[in-house]
């Protein structure tokens with residue numbers, strides 16, 4: 001099946017339930033291209049990429065949604081970020097993961113943090129839950145329950161070729177009775193929500209890999225009227241820039257930066273997310289610390 005980098009929303013016509021399907025194919029391979037992750041780490045990162053896109057699409061905001069796993073295990077850090085325009089990036093740090101493949105074994109004793117930050121950094125929301133269970137979806141389930149979010153379920157899949165997932169969410173409101181059918185009962189909504197989740201549990205990685213969105217939704221929810229929206233593109237987008245790296249060197253300090261310059265003739269910084277190299281020579285370094293130096297001597 002050809003690559004599909006896209007996110008598609010759908011709605012249950014008669015119930016306040018919405019969902020999304022996401023597939024990340026070429027964008028996912030671009031994201032892991034310069035990294036040699038062990039399979040379980042790659043799997044966790046792919047699931048996090050799919051989850052981050054799904055979560056970013058459910059919230060109305062203009063900024064960046066981050067999902068971070070941190071702990072004392074063989075994979076002490078996993079970080080994914082998605083902009084409101086569905087540009088995603090991510091990385092994991094790991095040592096020898098040995099036989100560990102469950103998420104709680106990889107991260108160890110640690111937390112899952114979801115952060116939502118507006119573009120101008122004026123607004124920030126953060127939710128933290130302990131890592132719990134074999135898969136990322138288990139910890140995210142706990143996050144939804146703890147943070148008083150709308151009732152939400154996620155199914156996530158990833159391998160070397162692609163990452164994908166589905167999200168279902170129960171919205172406030174009651175079943176629509178305007179279609180002239182019986183079924184405007186709240187009990188009906190609860191039954192439908194429960195049934196939709198059970199059907200979601202039957203979704204397989206193979207189906208996500210091989211079937212089109214319409215086929216998947218028909219297979220799962222053929223009893224329900226669904227409205228499908230056009231798919232929105234998702235892509236790999238790193239937010240690094242020469243200016244940001246310059247700011248980072250500034251924060252590191254003049255003495256340290258000039259030390260590297262003296263030793264190597266230039267300062268090279270590689271972005272951990274996209275592997276892009278930024279090089280700074282003596283003139284560039286002087287420019288970064290212009291204003292912090294007085295008469296050629298650094299101020300400490």
Ligand SMILES: [Zn+2]
Pocket residue numbers: 238239240271272273274275276
């Ligand atoms: Zn980058």
